[in-house]
Amino acid sequence: MTNSNRLHSTRRLLAGAALATGLAACATGAGPDDRVPTALNPGSQTRPLTTLAASGVQIYECRADGSAAAPAWAFVAPEAALVDGAGRPAGTHGAGPHWTHPDGSRIVGRLHSRVDAPSAADIPWLLLSTQSTGADGVFSRVSHVQRIRTEGGVAPAAGCDARTLGQRLRVPYRADYRLLVPA
DSSP: OOHHHHHHHHHHHHHHHHHHHHHHHHHTTOSTTOOOOGGGOOOTTEEEEEEEEEEEEEEEEEEOOSSSSOOEEEEEEEEEEEEOTTSOEEEEEETTTEEEOTTSOEEEEEEEEEEOOSSTTBOOEEEEEEEEOSOSSTTTTOOEEEEEEEEEBOOOSSOOSGGGTTOEEEEEEEEEEEEEEEO
């Protein structure tokens, strides 16, 4: 292996380790945004199962709604990898929205409530009720998901017009997903 290849390989390993460490730290729940707004509390009949850190994109498409209003960026779907508090892969998050664990368990969420993130540059915090749609496993008992501690993911304010109709943008984001099960 040449020195150049070793350097490139070392940089990739360090970047991957930094990402896993950062995501794991995000999933530990430490930080100033630990307080979850009351509107995102599903009630005393649930308890936390785990918190997973997500890193991925929010996908938007430039669309016209048929009215006289100008075209605007419309949300299409999330696409993210999930890691646990130790930085280990814990599944994926995608359209539906859904969360799929490597063991085949899968849940689909339905919006229950939302609150603005502490920063307008970040996507809102959410409470979703869920339904199991996959195999029996880690996610199958999850009844609610809280999306909290979001970073980024907001659609751009400009760039969607008649020339860009149909174009899609992938906006990077990070978030914690707290999975709750019946108490």
